């Protein structure tokens with residue numbers, strides 16, 4: 001089984017690629033969630049620092065931590081701000097300090113023990129503190145197709161995910177942590193629309209190739225045509241069927 005520490009190599013490589021572009025919808029949505037000014041914020045798995053920088057520009061005092069040296073080096077070079085610092089840290093070994101908000105974008109699903117990580121985050125919150133998590137959501141057409149391949153055929157559907165969360169996980173964790181949870185999903189086109197077709201067109205041939213199944217291109221095309229013409233046009237966007245979940249866990253007063 002894959003472990004968090006073994007993913008480090010993948011991130012180091014990813015951050016070397018110059019063309020890496022971040023999903024800005026996710027950032028835009030997170031930025032609107034609270035008033036950042038004057039708050040102490042920890043960004044766990046800050047990667048190359050884009051969101052940490054945007055929050056610092058809004059007046060938050062941000063510390064970005066990540067275990068990828070390439071990520072932290074790029075962040076330090078590219079995204080500097082007087083309110084912003086970075087630290088090369090493996091979060092499963094160490095977190096220090098107390099924060100008004102701990103954010104973690106697209107990272108919890110890469111942890112060995114996600115609930116223990118959330119518990120650790122809670123221990124580092126000030127009173128009224130919040131944890132803001134984003135993570136891929138699988139309760140949509142994309143999720144049903146890819147998880148069918150994964151659970152029935154052990155298909156390697158993503159590069160680095162160790163877990164495949166749905167809002168049900170967060171509802172359960174909110175209760176166990178005795179914290180209030182609010183959540184929504186975004187990226188509906190990726191879950192059930194045009195962006196899904198573009199994603200699967202690239203992803204499915206790679207998955208089959210990794211499984212040494214090499215004669216599927218024509219079938220992939222037929223399948224995607226069917227999904228695109230006969231399924232997606234009648235699927236409506238709902239609270240729970242976007243491709244990215246945004247979860248806010250708040251300490252009870």
Ligand SMILES: C[S@@+](CC[C@H](N)C(=O)[O-])C[C@H]1O[C@@H](n2cnc3c(N)ncnc32)[C@H](O)[C@@H]1O
Pocket residue numbers: 004008011022044045046047048065066067068071089090091092104105106107110111
């Ligand atoms: C999918 S990337 C997301 C990066 C960034 N939050 C963003 O949205 O661009 C996941 C990040 O988590 C970091 N990460 C994974 N496990 C970690 C750990 N145990 N300690 C610190 N960082 C970790 C990776 O190095 C990577 O930068």
